[in-house]
Amino acid sequence: EAQVTQNPRYLITVTGKKLTVTCSQNMNHEYMSWYRQDPGLGLRQIYYSMNVEVTDKGDVPEGYKVSRKEKRNFPLILESPSPNQTSLYFCASQRRLAGGETQYFGPGTRLLVL
Amino acid sequence: AQSVAQPEDQVNVAEGNPLTVKCTYSVSGNPYLFWYVQYPNRGLQFLLKYITGDNLVKGSYGFEAEFNKSQTSFHLKKPSALVSDSALYFCAVRVSGRKSGGYQKVTFGTGTKLQVIP
Numbered sequence: 001e002a003q004v005t006q007n008p009r010y011l012i013t014v015t016g017k018k019l020t021v022t023c024s025q026n027m028n029h030e031y032m033s034w035y036r037q038d039p040g041l042g043l044r045q046i047y048y049s050m051n052v053e054v055t056d057k058g059d060v061p062e063g064y065k066v067s068r069k070e071k072r073n074f075p076l077i078l079e080s081p082s083p084n085q086t087s088l089y090f091c092a093s094q095r096r097l098a099g100g101e102t103q104y105f106g107p108g109t110r111l112l113v114l
Numbered sequence: 115a116q117s118v119a120q121p122e123d124q125v126n127v128a129e130g131n132p133l134t135v136k137c138t139y140s141v142s143g144n145p146y147l148f149w150y151v152q153y154p155n156r157g158l159q160f161l162l163k164y165i166t167g168d169n170l171v172k173g174s175y176g177f178e179a180e181f182n183k184s185q186t187s188f189h190l191k192k193p194s195a196l197v198s199d200s201a202l203y204f205c206a207v208r209v210s211g212r213k214s215g216g217y218q219k220v221t222f223g224t225g226t227k228l229q230v231i232p
Contacts, residue, residue: 004157035222042118042204042224043158058219090157100146100165103220105157 002027006091006106013081014114021076021109023091031094032074033058033103034066036087043090049074050097081113116141118207120223127195128231135190135226137205147188148206149179152225158204164188175199195230202227 004025013019025032033048035058045058049068063085065077074093078085091106117140127133139145146165150158162173169181179190190203208220 040224043222045219092158100163102148102160102163103150103158105150105159107157108155 002104004091004093004104004106006089006109008109009107010110012112012114015082016080019078019081019111021078021089021091021111023074023076023106024072025074025091025093025104026072027093027095027104028071029093029104030071030096031101032068033092034064034074034076035090035092036060037090037108038087046076046089081111083113085111086113087111116145116207116209116219116221118205118221118223120203120205120226122226123224124227124229126229126231129197130194133192133195133199133228133230135203135205135228137188137190137223138186139188139205139207140186141207141209143209146208147179147181148208148220149173149177149188149190150204150206152202152204154201161190161203195228197230197232200228200230 007022030051034046035043037043044060046064047058047066049055052071055066089109092103094101094103119138148163149161151161152158161177162171164171164181172178177192179188181188202225204225205223206220
């Protein structure tokens with residue numbers, strides 16, 4: 001089954017404790033992206049990757065890191081989480097970088113930073 | 115800068131009645147427009163998109179949307195609502211054409227919660 005998976009689905013942590021949210025897709029997609037969803041703000045892009053070893057900042061990259069060492073994986077790293085990073089996070093992928101391509105989303109990771 | 119507006123935070127409709135979820139956009143250039151749906155505790159699922167051609171686009175689960183260039187709108191519609199349509203709906207826009215560096219940003223609206231009342 002074609003899908004985007006994320007782990008963990010739910011996470012409670014404390015300020016300053018490094019964490020990683022994994023994202024993996026099995027569709028051989030070139031383009032991957034991370035979003036955060038907050039009430040009243042919709043989805044905002046954190047980082048994106050156009051291919052292996054090619055990443056760039058989205059609209060709200062502060063406090064986040066990413067890497068793309070393999071085509072299928074695109075982990076999101078919070079080196080020192082803070083309460084304002086409490087949010088619902090989505091990973092997405094699309095086949096290639098073309099404007100009309102559809103994005104496929106993972107199930108989401110709900111993060112609470114105390 | 116491109117933007118998307120979904121003017122209604124929530125839309126309530128009785129089961130069996132037609133539904134409309136509104137979306138307007140602003141871009142420099144020709145837009146690609148998308149609708150996604152999010153069910154509780156799930157990721158976003160693609161419903162339909164407008165690339166070019168026919169202004170009326172048909173998508174999954176009986177939904178359709180009409181691209182109106184003069185009004186810069188892309189409203190989502192369904193002739194007869196089902197209780198199972200209750201969800202959060204997002205409109206998104208991406209400008210067409212190839213930007214220097216190859217990346218076209220996609221912008222999402224803030225979402226509209228659709229409540230279908232039995």
